[in-house]
Amino acid sequence: xxxxxxxxxxxxxxxxxxxxxxxxxxxxxxxxxxxxxxxxxxxxxxxxxxxxxxxxxxxxxxxxxxxxxxxxxxxxxxxxxxxxxxxxxxxxxxxxxxxxxxxxxxxxxxxxxxxxxxxxxxxxxxxxxxxxxxxxxxxxxxxxxxxxxxxxxxxxxxxxxxxxxxxxxxxxxxxxxxxxxxxxxxxxxx
Amino acid sequence: xxxxxxxxxxxxxxxxxxxxxxxxxxxxxxxxxxxxxxxxxxxxxxxxxxxxxxxxxxxxxxxxxxxxxxxxxxxxxxxxxxxxxxxxxxxxxxxxxxxxxxxxxxxxxxxxxxxxxxxxxxxxxxxxxxxxxxxxxxxxxxxxxxxxxxxxxxxxxxxxxxxxxxxxxxxxxxxxxxxxxxxxxxxxxxxxxxxxxxxxxxxxxxxxxxxxxxxxxxxxxxxxxxxxxxxxxxxxxxxxxxxxxxxxxxxxxxxxxxxxxxxxxxxxxxxxxxxxxxxxxxxxxxxxxxxxxxxxxxxxxxxxxxxxxxxxxxxxxxxxxxxxxxxxxxxxxxxxxxxxxxxxxxxxxxxxxxxxxxxxxxxxxxxxxxxxxxxxxxxxxxxxxxxxxxxxxxxxxxxxxxxxxxxxxxxxxxxxxxxxxxxxxxxxxxxxxxxxxxxxxxxxxxxxxxxxxxxxxxxxxxxxxxxxxxxxxxxxxxxxxxxxxxxxxxxxxxxxxxxxxxxxxxxxxxxxxxxxxxxxxxxxxxxxxxxxxxxxxxxxxxxxxxxxxxxxxxxxxxxxxxxxxxxxxxxxxxxxxxxxxxxxxxxxx
Ligand SMILES: Cc1ncc(C[n+]2csc(CCOP(=O)(O)OP(=O)(O)O)c2C)c(N)n1
Ligand code: SF4
Ligand code: SF4
Numbered sequence: 158x159x160x161x162x163x164x165x166x167x168x169x170x171x172x173x174x175x176x177x178x179x180x181x182x183x184x185x186x187x188x189x190x191x192x193x194x195x196x197x198x199x200x201x202x203x204x205x206x207x208x209x210x211x212x213x214x215x216x217x218x219x220x221x222x223x224x225x226x227x228x229x230x231x232x233x234x235x236x237x238x239x240x241x242x243x244x245x246x247x248x249x250x251x252x253x254x255x256x257x258x259x260x261x262x263x264x265x266x267x268x269x270x271x272x273x274x275x276x277x278x279x280x281x282x283x284x285x286x287x288x289x290x291x292x293x294x295x296x297x298x299x300x301x302x303x304x305x306x307x308x309x310x311x312x313x314x315x316x317x318x319x320x321x322x323x324x325x326x327x328x329x330x331x332x333x334x335x336x337x338x339x340x341x342x343x344x345x346x347x
Numbered sequence: 348x349x350x351x352x353x354x355x356x357x358x359x360x361x362x363x364x365x366x367x368x369x370x371x372x373x374x375x376x377x378x379x380x381x382x383x384x385x386x387x388x389x390x391x392x393x394x395x396x397x398x399x400x401x402x403x404x405x406x407x408x409x410x411x412x413x414x415x416x417x418x419x420x421x422x423x424x425x426x427x428x429x430x431x432x433x434x435x436x437x438x439x440x441x442x443x444x445x446x447x448x449x450x451x452x453x454x455x456x457x458x459x460x461x462x463x464x465x466x467x468x469x470x471x472x473x474x475x476x477x478x479x480x481x482x483x484x485x486x487x488x489x490x491x492x493x494x495x496x497x498x499x500x501x502x503x504x505x506x507x508x509x510x511x512x513x514x515x516x517x518x519x520x521x522x523x524x525x526x527x528x529x530x531x532x533x534x535x536x537x538x539x540x541x542x543x544x545x546x547x548x549x550x551x552x553x554x555x556x557x558x559x560x561x562x563x564x565x566x567x568x569x570x571x572x573x574x575x576x577x578x579x580x581x582x583x584x585x586x587x588x589x590x591x592x593x594x595x596x597x598x599x600x601x602x603x604x605x606x607x608x609x610x611x612x613x614x615x616x617x618x619x620x621x622x623x624x625x626x627x628x629x630x631x632x633x634x635x636x637x638x639x640x641x642x643x644x645x646x647x648x649x650x651x652x653x654x655x656x657x658x659x660x661x662x663x664x665x666x667x668x669x670x671x672x673x674x675x676x677x678x679x680x681x682x683x684x685x686x687x688x689x690x691x692x693x694x695x696x697x698x699x700x701x702x703x704x705x706x707x708x709x710x711x712x713x714x715x716x717x718x719x720x721x722x723x724x725x726x727x728x729x730x731x732x733x734x735x736x737x738x739x740x741x742x743x744x745x746x747x748x749x750x751x752x753x754x755x756x757x758x759x760x761x762x763x764x765x766x767x768x769x770x771x772x773x774x775x776x777x778x779x780x781x782x783x784x785x786x787x788x789x790x791x792x793x794x795x796x797x798x799x800x801x802x803x804x805x806x807x808x809x810x811x812x813x814x815x816x817x818x819x820x821x822x823x824x825x826x827x828x829x830x831x832x833x834x835x836x837x838x839x840x841x842x843x844x845x846x847x848x849x850x851x852x853x854x855x856x857x858x859x860x861x862x863x864x865x866x867x868x869x870x871x872x873x874x875x876x877x878x879x880x881x882x883x884x885x886x887x888x889x890x891x892x893x894x895x896x897x898x899x900x901x902x903x904x905x906x907x908x909x910x911x912x913x914x915x916x917x918x919x920x921x922x923x924x925x926x927x928x929x930x931x932x933x934x935x936x
Contacts (some may be wrong), residue, residue: 224671
């Protein structure tokens with residue numbers, strides 16, 4: 158069975174790296190994997206999405222509406238924007254974190270303050286936490302992407318694979334300890 | 348060894364394994380990473396050319412000299428390079444010659460949705476289309492072989508979902524083919540009419556041989572499944588078709604797509620009950636199949652516009668309904684791209700935004716965003732270079748109509764080198780009192796920060812002479828007194844230049860000089876700098892919001908500045924009428 162998952166967020170949040178670690182791991186553990194990225198443009202602050210599909214044999218790299226087993230939203234309103242891609246019964250992992258778009262900054266649009274509540278009303282499986290806080294407690298806010306990756310790995314039920322070695326093979330040594338702890342911490346949260 | 352790679356990485360790997368020795372390109376999404384990856388192989392000379400035409404000509408020269416050579420570009424880049432493409436189609440090759448065209452169905456980052464498969468047909472050169480990263484690598488190697496065997500340049504056509512999708516690739520070894528001997532052969536390499544007339548006949552004969560090849564090559568293969576439905580498809584559309592139909596259909600999967608395999612198509616069509624053509628954008632395969640007199644279903648059900656995906660196919664061909672999913676009643680604000688905090692383009696746009704009668708013909712780059720609120724400066728964007736040349740036409744038409752607008756043409760540094768220089772020459776030559784604004788942020792930013800002739804570094808990272816923009820402007824004939832070089836972080840100086848330009852009666856040039864805020868050195872240098880609002884002084888007039896910086900927000904009835912986002916460019920500080928914005932942090936210059 159092919160599994161589909163979606164990373165959504167804003168440029169600069171570390172989505173590309175988190176999805177890279179995930180796909181490298183999935184390949185290592187013998188899955189067929191396809192991944193597709195749309196990273197907008199060079200500027201800071203645009204939305205970023207990465208789609209990953211894995212299983213025995215995967216054809217399309219794209220995920221349709223109502224097809225994602227898990228969505229990981231690195232930012233709150235991005236969760237609302239992409240929730241229609243979630244499969245019925247799928248899991249939505251939401252980082253309790255907001256980044257205002259330009260239209261909100263200048264007061265043309267409002268940032269909805271009840272996103273999480275609205276999502277919880279409709280979606281059965283919502284996992285919410287503040288990854289930045291968790292990462293900060295671990296020693297560096299930059300590891301929030303790995304905390305979210307940990308939660309995703311748990312939601313997919315592939316937490317028993319050797320993710321520690323994947324981190325070690327794909328990141329420079331000085332980043333190993335923090336990122337391994339961050340992934341493990343993330344696994345406890347979903 | 349197995350590795351997960353993007354299509355672009357796999358193409359670079361394929362070029363390496365095929366013994367490619369020369370590669371030239373100009374950046375453009377989604378093709379940019381091909382050359383960035385090729386540049387990492389010591390065995391290949393790789394360069395950023397100032398534009399796609401130069402890149403293709405560099406690769407063409409290398410091919411004639413005997414090297415396996417490659418050029419890569421986004422779809423619109425091939426328009427720029429169309430001239431050498433069509434003539435090289437006649438001249439053929441010595442070392443194998445491959446041009447990668449990266450099309451962008453869905454226009455994730457492009458100004459149009461052209462389908463460059465039609466170029467192969469038009470120029471009469473062979474075309475290959477891979478459908479995943481493994482094929483990107485394997486097919487590039489074949490492309491070089493086909494190029495040499497049939498004496499033709501090969502167009503290698505990919506799309507965004509091939510270029511930027513990752514899948515697993517089995518790596519191979521580099522095959523050293525060296526650089527072939529060059530023998531002078533004017534009948535082949537000097538395209539005067541007398542030679543070209545002979546060549547055209549040869550090209551037509553070559554096409555016949557290529558079509559025979561197309562019918563027999565393993566690049567075009569039939570996968571038999573249920574024969575009630577037959578599907579002819581290529582590129583990423585093949586993956587979507589497999590995803591939807593699996594074994595419930597038979598497939599003619601095309602990897603060699605010009606010339607198309609007439610016999611193979613007839614054979615396949617005769618053995619299936621119903622024939623679908625699944626392809627993105629133009630009915631390229633469909634038109635050919637229909638011309639063979641074969642009934643098939645294509646664009647009457649599958650849209651021409653936009654990117655294809657499995658769900659569109661499911662709905663169009665199987666009549667499937669949408670899947671059940673979730674929706675929430677939240678009004679989600681848009682998140683369009685904006686100029687970064689501290690972007691050096693902001694100051695000049697702000698200065699121009701004060702003149703309501705300026706017409707600004709813009710161009711392509713980060714600075715295209717000068718059209719967005721709250722700056723709202725740009726009037727037109729056509730293609731690279733038109734920032735300056737369209738200004739001239741605008742000025743001439745305004746003159747004929749006795750309109751009084753001042754016309755500003757805006758281009759970036761990379762765009763100026765690409766095709767802005769010829770426009771500036773036109774302005775001087777034909778005495779057009781436009782203002783050319785050249786935004787020199789010392790990088791090709793939009794496509795992800797590539798070096799260019801003004802940055803002093805090559806694609807390989809070697810030091811090279813900095814081509815002086817002001818020197819070029821002067822050499823084009825713009826008078827010294829009509830040139831201003833300004834620091835766009837200094838608003839007074841920038842506003843003064845805009846005012847002088849506004850009042851000028853001769854061709855005028857403003858060059859803004861300040862590096863892109865995202866460059867590593869800039870990030871490091873400005874790391875400790877930011878500004879904050881002094882709440883006692885702030886009168887909430889919101890003038891600072893007019894500079895459109897994402898770090899400045901109006902939150903809970905207060906102006907707040909995000910200190911992590913701010914880079915201390917001080918543009919907002921300079922516009923505040925009450926001196927309510929203050930510098931904080933480390934300022935040592
Ligand atoms: C013919 C063509 N080639 C390439 C591109 C892709 N492209 C868009 S903007 C751009 C570079 C812009 O660089 P620059 O002019 O320096 O402006 P900046 O983004 O740095 O502000 C490129 C290469 C294109 N749109 N058209
Ligand atoms: S990437 Fe550089 S040039 Fe582009 S918007 Fe950001 S700061 Fe400006
Ligand atoms: S100084 Fe003002 S305009 Fe410049 S980056 Fe900081 S907040 Fe933005």
